[in-house]
Amino acid sequence: MNRKAIPARATHRIATDASVIFERHVRAEGLKSSQVRLGLVRAIAAMAGHFTAEMLQARLMRRGSVSKATLYRTLAMMQDCKLLVSHDFGGGALYFESALNQPHHDHMYCLGCGAISEFTSRGIEALQARIAAEAEFELTAHSHKLYGYCAPCARRAHKRTSEVEPGRRSG
Amino acid sequence: MNRKAIPARATHRIATDASVIFERHVRAEGLKSSQVRLGLVRAIAAMAGHFTAEMLQARLMRRGSVSKATLYRTLAMMQDCKLLVSHDFGGGALYFESALNQPHHDHMYCLGCGAISEFTSRGIEALQARIAAEAEFELTAHSHKLYGYCAPCARRAHKRTSEVEPGRRSG
């Protein structure tokens, strides 16, 4: 379920759809539009997979540079209008992911190589809803992450004899 | 399922059990024991519920003060020897929780009042394991958090007409 190698045609469409939604949000909030930000929005929306602000800035650096301030401000706005979603895997920096037409899913994070993959489970979602209902807890969001080793990393680890267990990890 | 009001007898026993485990760990690592740290370990292990480093320091302040440095270092060691577990609910500070004789569980976090409650689900754990297995992902840990409003906060919210939706929240 890893998204990769999005064809050029598709990224253009995604970028355009995102900019429409973004501009609608800007108008609704009584803000102003700007070239810099629109370019950023298009680029970010078209990003494949999961990325940090730093990774994003590195990639954007190819063309004109963008200040961290504007980058973070745009990232925040895109989250406000649901174009973007962020995930905290405990490494210090947040990971972002385009949310345009991306149905909800949860993640597996490889402690060996940092690879992030996705999963969904109707069953888990249902059990979760039931648990919340029984506790009279009004569920508005959830975060479910699996940590461990992806297949290649696990194989690599099994070859060596001594393997260090992953230490403390904030759940 | 909220742990509260632990009787004095019980806290003493917990503190003692924790100090034994902690001292074993210290010896195993070739470190030295210390009064300051042992006092901290006993106090922390006996803490009920979920608390941040700041909350902890505030409570410990009643008796002699402890430096943040030592506090964090002890917190880290206690996690190393599984006396303590930490959780990140996205508020900036980590929450800690004594793990002595505390079976695994996941959490619900109230966006209204910050209350933290616990839940467990055999069903979810099983589905989780199956998902990992199918992806050939070697599962070593997981984090599952539900965000929303506890019963009192939900009632309070429904009384008012306009309720602000929780904004971006890193999952």
Place this chain on the structure above:
DNA sequence: ATTTTTGCAAATGATTTGCATTCTT
């Protein structure tokens, strides 16, 4: 004696913010 622990202050690092300048409307 030697090695570790402690506390203070300074460092870290991702993210945020103040403010003067530059866009948009």
Place this chain on the structure above:
DNA sequence: AAGAATGCAAATCATTTGCAAAAAT
């Protein structure tokens, strides 16, 4: 013009770390 957006540098803030002094072996 009037209000926002931008970039830079400075500020945040929880957590870490360097180092000299104090404690444990």
